[in-house]
Every structure is written in C-alpha cells, then in structure tokens.
Amino acid sequence: MERKNSPASASPSQVIEVNIDIDPDADPPTIPPITNPSPTGDSKACRGGTCDLSYTKDSHERFASMRKLIIAVVLCIIFMTVEVIGGIKANSLAILTDAAHLLSDVAAFMISLFSLWAAGWEATPRQSYGFFRIEILGALVSIQMIWLLAGILVYEAIVRLIHDNGEVKGFLMFAVSAFGLVVNIVMAVLLGHDHGHSHSHGHGHEHGHGHGHSHEHGHGHSHEHGHGHDHSDEHGHAHGHEHEHDHDHDANTMTTYFHHDHHHNKDVKEQLIKKEKKKSKRNVNVHSAYLHVLGDSIQSIGVMIGGAIIWYKPEWKIIDLICTLIFSVIVLFTTIKMLRNILEVLMESTPREIDATQLEKGLCTMDGVVAVHELHIWAITVGKVLLACHVTIAPDADADVILDQVIGYIKRDFNISHVTIQIERQ
Amino acid sequence: MGMQQKKEKEKDPSSFSYQFPDGDRRLAFSRQPSFLYPSPSPSPSPSPSPNPLMQRSHSFTRSDSKDSTPILLMLAALRAVANGSRPIKRLALMISLNVAYSMIELLIGLFTARVGLVSDAFHLTFGCGILTFSLFTMGISRRKPDETYTYGYKRLEVLAAFTNALFLLFLSFSLAVEALHAFMQDESEHKHYLIVSAVTNLLVNLLGVWFFRSYARVNIVYWKPEDMNYHSVCLHVLADSIRSAGLILASWFLTLGVENAEVLCLGIVSVAVFMLVLPLFKATGSILLQIAPSNIHPSAFNKCSRQIAGLEEVLEVSQARFWELVPGYSIGSISVQVKNGVNEDPILQHVNGLYNDLGIQDLTVQIDYR
Numbered sequence: 001m002e003r004k005n006s007p008a009s010a011s012p013s014q015v016i017e018v019n020i021d022i023d024p025d026a027d028p029p030t031i032p033p034i035t036n037p038s039p040t041g042d043s044k045a046c047r048g049g050t051c052d053l054s055y056t057k058d059s060h061e062r063f064a065s066m067r068k069l070i071i072a073v074v075l076c077i078i079f080m081t082v083e084v085i086g087g088i089k090a091n092s093l094a095i096l097t098d099a100a101h102l103l104s105d106v107a108a109f110m111i112s113l114f115s116l117w118a119a120g121w122e123a124t125p126r127q128s129y130g131f132f133r134i135e136i137l138g139a140l141v142s143i144q145m146i147w148l149l150a151g152i153l154v155y156e157a158i159v160r161l162i163h164d165n166g167e168v169k170g171f172l173m174f175a176v177s178a179f180g181l182v183v184n185i186v187m188a189v190l191l192g193h194d195h196g197h198s199h200s201h202g203h204g205h206e207h208g209h210g211h212g213h214s215h216e217h218g219h220g221h222s223h224e225h226g227h228g229h230d231h232s233d234e235h236g237h238a239h240g241h242e243h244e245h246d247h248d249h250d251a252n253t254m255t256t257y258f259h260h261d262h263h264h265n266k267d268v269k270e271q272l273i274k275k276e277k278k279k280s281k282r283n284v285n286v287h288s289a290y291l292h293v294l295g296d297s298i299q300s301i302g303v304m305i306g307g308a309i310i311w312y313k314p315e316w317k318i319i320d321l322i323c324t325l326i327f328s329v330i331v332l333f334t335t336i337k338m339l340r341n342i343l344e345v346l347m348e349s350t351p352r353e354i355d356a357t358q359l360e361k362g363l364c365t366m367d368g369v370v371a372v373h374e375l376h377i378w379a380i381t382v383g384k385v386l387l388a389c390h391v392t393i394a395p396d397a398d399a400d401v402i403l404d405q406v407i408g409y410i411k412r413d414f415n416i417s418h419v420t421i422q423i424e425r426q
Numbered sequence: 427m428g429m430q431q432k433k434e435k436e437k438d439p440s441s442f443s444y445q446f447p448d449g450d451r452r453l454a455f456s457r458q459p460s461f462l463y464p465s466p467s468p469s470p471s472p473s474p475s476p477n478p479l480m481q482r483s484h485s486f487t488r489s490d491s492k493d494s495t496p497i498l499l500m501l502a503a504l505r506a507v508a509n510g511s512r513p514i515k516r517l518a519l520m521i522s523l524n525v526a527y528s529m530i531e532l533l534i535g536l537f538t539a540r541v542g543l544v545s546d547a548f549h550l551t552f553g554c555g556i557l558t559f560s561l562f563t564m565g566i567s568r569r570k571p572d573e574t575y576t577y578g579y580k581r582l583e584v585l586a587a588f589t590n591a592l593f594l595l596f597l598s599f600s601l602a603v604e605a606l607h608a609f610m611q612d613e614s615e616h617k618h619y620l621i622v623s624a625v626t627n628l629l630v631n632l633l634g635v636w637f638f639r640s641y642a643r644v645n646i647v648y649w650k651p652e653d654m655n656y657h658s659v660c661l662h663v664l665a666d667s668i669r670s671a672g673l674i675l676a677s678w679f680l681t682l683g684v685e686n687a688e689v690l691c692l693g694i695v696s697v698a699v700f701m702l703v704l705p706l707f708k709a710t711g712s713i714l715l716q717i718a719p720s721n722i723h724p725s726a727f728n729k730c731s732r733q734i735a736g737l738e739e740v741l742e743v744s745q746a747r748f749w750e751l752v753p754g755y756s757i758g759s760i761s762v763q764v765k766n767g768v769n770e771d772p773i774l775q776h777v778n779g780l781y782n783d784l785g786i787q788d789l790t791v792q793i794d795y796r
Binding site for chain 2: 126129131133134141154155158159344347348376377390420421423424425
C-alpha cells in the first residue's frame with residue numbers, strides 16, 4: 001500500500017517486508033545489503049507496520065463507532081417520522097419545528113458517519129497522508145451547524161415574543177420539548193456509552209496505554225485531562241503501538257532511559273486505575289455527534305422551561321427569550337474546546353501533548369548532534385502526529401547510527417510514528 | 427534553473443514579497459518558482475549563533491502580549507485596522523456598515539413586530555460574524571511563526587475562506603428551503619416591507635463588491651493565501667447582493683402579477699449562490715485536507731521521483747508526500763535510500779533543487795543507508 005508513493009519501485013512483494021521488519025532499535029547499521037535484497041529502508045521511517053496511513057488496524061474501533069452512529073441515526077429517523085406524523089395530525093408548528101431539529105441531528109450523524117467511513121480510504125499519491133483530515137473537516141461542519149441551530153432557536157424565541165397574540169401554547173411547547181429531550185438523552189447515552197468496553201479488552205493493551213501515558217507524565221507534560229481523554233483513545237486504537245512499546249523496552253540498552261522503565265512499572269498501575277474511571281474517550285467524530293446531541297438536549301431544557309413559563313404565566317414572554325439566550329450560550333461553550341482542537345490541527349500546530357522544547361533538548365544532548373532546526377511537529381488528525389526536522393551533526397559522526405538513535409528516541413518517548421529526519425553535516 | 431543560481435534567502439512562509447503589485451492578474455501563466463524564493467539547502471538562520479540548542483531558521487518572536495482586558499483588546503484591534511493594508515480597512519468599513527445596519531433593522535423589527543425584518547437581521551449578523559473572522563485572520567496572519575505554530579499563521583486565511591464558503595453553502599441551502607416554504611404558502615403572506623431593507627442591503631453589498639472587484643470571479647488561480655481570503659469575502663458580498671436583488675425582483679414580479687415569482691427568484695438565487703461558491707469550497711477544502719499541491723501536475727512528481735531514483739547512488743525513493751500549507755507554499759517530505767558510504771550532501775542538494783524547481787519550498791529529505 002505504501003508503494004503507491006514510490007512509483008520507482010512498484011513491486012507488490014514489498015508489502016510483506018514492512019510487516020516483517022520490527023527490528024528493535026539496536027539495529028546494527030552493518031547489515032550487508034545482500035541479505036536484505038529489497039531495501040527495507042522503510043524500517044527507519046516506519047516500524048512495525050504502524051506507518052500504515054490507511055487506518056486498517058483501527059478498523060475494528062472504527063466499525064464499532066460506525067455501528068453506534070448507525071443505531072443513533074435509525075433511532076432519530078424513527079422519532080422524527082413519529083413527530084412529523086403527529087405534527088401534521090395536530091397541525092402544530094411547534095412539533096414540526098422540533099422534527100426539523102431532529103432532522104438536523106440526522107444530518108450531523110450523517111456527516112460523522114461519512115467522515116468515519118472516509119477515513120478508512122487508502123492513501124493515494126494525490127492524497128498522500130490518507131483521508132484522516134476528513135474527520136476534522138466533518139467535525140468542523142458539524143460544529144458550524146450547532147452554532148447555526150443555536151442562532152435559529154434564538155430567532156424562534158424572538159418570533160414567539162413578537163407574536164404576542166397568544167398563538168403559542170405553552171403546554172404544547174413544553175410537551176414537545178420534553179419528548180425531544182428524552183430522545184436526545186437516549187442518544188447521548190448511546191453515543192457516550194460502551195467505549196469502556198472496548199478498552200477493557202485485553203490487559204496487554206492497557207499496559208500499552210500505561211506506557212504511552214506515563215511517557216507524557218514522566219516528562220512532566222502539562223496534564224490537560226480533557227486532552228488526555230482524547231489522546232489515550234487514539235493510542236488505544238493502533239494495537240501495533242503497544243506491542244512496539246514492549247519490544248522497545250525489552251531491547252533497551254541505553255542507560256539514560258532505564259529509569260523510565262521503573263517509572264512505568266510504578267505508573268502503569270496508577271494509569272490503569274485512572275483509566276477505568278475516565279469515561280469520556282471518544283473518536284473525534286463520535287464526540288462531535290455527541291456534542292450535537294448534548295447541545296440539543298440543553299436547548300430542549302431551555303425550551304421546556306420557556307414553555308412552562310408561558311403555560312403558567314403567558315405574560316412573561318420575555319423570560320422565554322432570556323432563557324433561550326442563556327441556554328444557547330451554554331451550548332456554544334460546550335463546543336469551544338472541540339473547536340480549539342480542530343483549529344489547532346487545521347493550523348498544523350504542534351499538538352498539545354508533545355513538548356517540543358523537551359524533544360529538542362533531548363535530541364541535542366545526543367552525541368554527534370550539533371544542532372536541531374526546522375522542527376515541525378503537526379497532527380494529521382487528533383492522535384496521529386508527524387514530525388520533520390533537520391539535524392546537524394558533527395562532520396565525523398556516523399549519520400546512519402545517529403539517524404537510528406534519533407528516530408528511536410522520538411518514537412519511543414513521544415510516540416510519534418511518522419518521522420522524517422534530514423541529517424546534515426556541519 | 428541550476429542550484430548555483432539560487433539565492434540564499436530566508437525560508438519563511440510568513441514573509442512573502444511579490445514583485446508584482448496587489449491585484450495584477452495578468453501574470454497568471456508565469457511559473458511559480460521564479461517568484462518565490464526557493465531555498466536549496468536548509469541551512470540555519472543567517473545569524474551565526476553559537477548556541478547549539480534550539481536553533482531555528484524562523485525567528486521566534488512571540489507576538490505582543492495578549493492583553494486580557496477586552497477594552498485593551500478592542501483598542502489593539504482598532505489600531506491593527508488603522509494600520510492595516512487597504513483590504514483590511516475596506517473590509518472593516520463594510521463590516522461596521524453591516525453591523526450598524528443589522529442593529530437598526532433588528533430594533534425596528536422588534537418594535538414594529540415584523541418577523542421578516544428580524545430574520546433578515548439575523549442573517550446579516552451571522553454573515554457579519556463570519557466576515558469579522560476573515561478580518562481577524564487578515565490581521566493575525568502576519569505574525570511570525572512561533573513555538574506552537576511552527577508553520578506560521580497563514581493557514582488561518584485558508585480556514586477563514588473555507589468558513590466563508592461553508593456559510594455560503596448553508597445560505598444557498600436555506601434559500602432553497604425558503605423557496606419551498608414560499609411555494610407552500612399563500613402569496614398574500616409575502617412581506618413587501620422587506621423591499622426597503624433589501625435595497626439598502628443591496629447597496630451596501632455592492633459597495634463591498636466594488637471594493638474587492640478584482641476578485642469578483644468564480645475561478646481564480648490563487649497565488650497567495652490572502653487571495654483566498656479576499657476571494658471568499660468578495661463571493662460573500664456578491665452572494666448577499668444577489669440575494670437582495672432576487673428579493674427585489676420577486677417583489678416587483680409579484681406586483682406585476684407573475685405567479686410564483688418568489689419561488690422562482692429564490693430558487694434561481696439559491697442555485698446561483700451554490701454554483702458560485704463551489705470552486706472556492708473545493709479549493710480551500712483540498713488545502714485543508716492536505717491534498718497534494720494543485721498547481722503541480724502529478725506526473726511532475728513522478729518524473730522527479732524517477733529522476734532521483736535514476737541516480738547512481740540512489741537505491742530507492744519512498745514515502746514522497748507533499749502538501750500545501752497555503753496557496754503558494756508547498757511542503758514535502760521524502761525518504762531516499764542510498765548505498766552505504768556515499769556522501770549525502772550532493773544528493774541533498776540535488777533532490778532539493780529538483781523539488782524546488784517544481785515549487786516545493788520546504789522539503790525534508792531523509793537519507794537512509796543500506
């Protein structure tokens with residue numbers, strides 16, 4: 001699959017090479033070319049098949065998310081048809097409006113489903129990084145829709161205010177929005193549920209998690225737990241990563257990293273316990289659909305309160321508007337964190353969980369390395385990080401050995417799988 | 427273009443300088459590399475710094491402190507607008523006109539209990555919000571790259587253009603819904619009082635179109651990121667003016683007695699806006715999706731690849747990935763397998779030179795020995 005990007009060598013047999021080559025980083029550069037007839041050069045650039053940009057390893061997790069979303073869509077459509085029929089029968093605009101909101105929910109789910117499905121497409125020469133970005137763009141579109149809907153609801157509240165002639169029946173509003181709230185809560189539970197299951201499978205995976213995370217903690221990264229949720233999710237997907245970590249630590253001979261091992265053994269237990277408690281680990285698409293549903297339920301609560309007030313005291317219409325405004329603002333706040341994530345990925349900024357200064361310092365302290373510059377770390381989607389940099393080495397150093405060391409260090413300590421290092425001599 | 431001819435200029439994606447003035451579209455056929463400065467070898471920054479740690483070729487000035495109080499922020503924003511370039515000033519003027527107008531409309535609508543005015547005001551406010559985002563990115567995109575945003579802030583312009591395009595798509599969709607609505611409704615419900623607001627809207631938007639008139643086309647070749655942003659703003663005001671014109675026409679036709687005029691006009695406007703915005707949407711979307719640079723033909727990449735693989739010392743070329751940061755600045759990474767013991771410097775130069783000719787400004791080459 002990788003070979004699509006190198007038209008110079010297009011033999012399909014090379015696909016096999018990538019899977020075999022899981023050398024630990026004590027990889028002697030003195031392997032004579034004859035024993036490896038086809039260049040396994042990719043061993044440096046991508047180890048153990050995790051360089052696969054087609055997401056086939058995480059397809060298991062992906063299908064689980066897709067299944068959940070499909071169930072949610074079907075439920076939504078059922079409820080929507082019920083509401084439409086009821087609204088036409090009762091000739092009530094309020095019920096039809098709520099059905100329209102459910103329709104927007106369906107649209108958001110469709111976007112998420114499409115993004116999930118599209119992320120599994122194979123990388124092409126034109127789209128050399130795979131289709132993961134579609135997730136991010138889909139989430140952006142979803143969030144824009146949430147904002148749009150909040151605006152529409154505020155507008156509707158104003159319309160209700162203007163039409164002072166008592167057309168609005170408070171009771172009907174209350175009942176309809178209560179029904180909508182129940183539907184939304186059901187879907188929120190469905191979307192937020194059972195991620196715990198997929199992570200409790202196989203303790204080996206959890207160890208991998210522990211390693212992945214205690215790296216970050218060991219280095220004293222800022223503990224943004226919100227982010228930690230998302231990222232531990234992504235680490236869990238590529239099961240190949242975990243095995244790799246184990247291998248690397250077993251073959252570890254560099255003393256500078258030895259104490260990290262002890263660190264890990266101590267921290268793994270704590271990480272495991274912490275992980276069972278954390279419940280919000282989600283794929284970015286499922287998360288945005290969840291946000292959509294959450295926003296809707298918050299709005300429903302607001303409309304319910306407004307309806308109750310109008311029902312109880314029809315002259316306090318202004319409170320309805322104020323209520324809607326407040327709840328819309330609350331909904332907008334829930335989307336801000338996700339929006340920030342999306343923005344950072346789209347701006348190709350250094351992901352929050354990677355400490356770039358630490359990385360540079362670590363690289364510069366290696367022997368042979370004189371300077372590091374043009375360091376770019378960016379994410380293709382939340383959780384998949386790439387790195388490119390230029391390393392200047394002393395004129396007499398062995399470029400190959402240093403390349404191995406650098407790549408090994410980056411992969412081990414920062415869990416960045418796609419690394420491109422340009423070595424220059426001074 | 428040989429490697430010897432290339433000048434050593436600082437490779438900095440946030441400091442473009444182009445030899446032709448703003449808005450000159452006649453040079454659309456010139457090859458890109460001659461206008462941008464390619465940097466053959468990624469050497470460290472010109473200032474000789476003895477500090478081996480954290481040496482980067484981009485300057486690291488953290489831009490001025492973000493004042494936390496909103497008043498200071500607003501003052502800073504006003505100052506930025508006053509010092510900004512001409513498009514920034516024009517856009518700021520347009521936005522303030524729109525905001526003032528929509529506030530007035532909202533108040534009038536609330537006091538006279540006219541729903542149509544309120545909905546129009548909402549439309550305008552949303553549009554203004556998005557235009558403000560565009561304005562904001564115009565100001566902020568000049569910042570130097572810093573630690574978190576190692577590639578600079580120019581991407582924001584593409585994002586703003588994408589948001590604008592997305593909003594226009596939503597607009598076209600909502601116009602279609604409105605047309606459907608009008609189809610099902612009685613004609614007597616048509617809101618004639620909207621004419622005044624439509625006329626005013628049309629005038630303001632036409633002013634905006636005139637400000638950005640050099641971008642008033644559907645398909646534009648984008649040379650720099652500001653192009654995308656300005657184009658999206660222009661399309662935005664253009665779509666708005668088309669919509670107002672459509673409303674006015676619909677009212678006129680209705681008074682003439684043409685049946686279903688509103689449906690027809692709204693439908694046509696909706697389709698027109700959709701077609702207008704689609705190329706921009708695709709272009710910005712493809713940049714955000716990390717698709718390979720659109721101004722370079724894929725066969726050119728293959729050719730370069732083959733050329734490199736054809737060198738004596740090179741065994742294999744793999745993992746050639748390219749993407750566009752902003753229109754006009756492309757970045758790539760490639761992995762080259764060479765025979766053992768070969769000096770890597772000439773190969774580096776050669777590979778960099780080849781891809782620079784193509785238009786890839788920033789290339790990281792990983793040389794593996796086997």
